[in-house]
Amino acid sequence: MRGMLTFEEKTGKNLFKGFNVQKMTFKEITTLLWVCLIHEDKTLTYDMFVDMVGMSRVRELSEKCMECITESLEENESPLV
Secondary structure (H helix, E strand, O other): OOHHHHHHHHHOOOOHHHHOOHOOOOHHHHHHHHHHOOOOOOOOOOHHHHOOOHHHHHHHHHHHHHHHHHHHHHHHHOOOO
């Protein structure tokens, strides 16, 4: 949940209202990948993440991240959706 709130804070977009990777900017994708990891390491900053991930992995990581978010929303069936 913290990641979704952080994503909305940083991009102005609400993941509960749907998302399409093909329509996202590179910065939005990078932000999404970062927020998916901050629950694992609260000290991980956006700049640290950008320095750590190579361009060759961005597409693969974004696809996996989308799968996880979709599955999470479906499992929880949040009343906010």
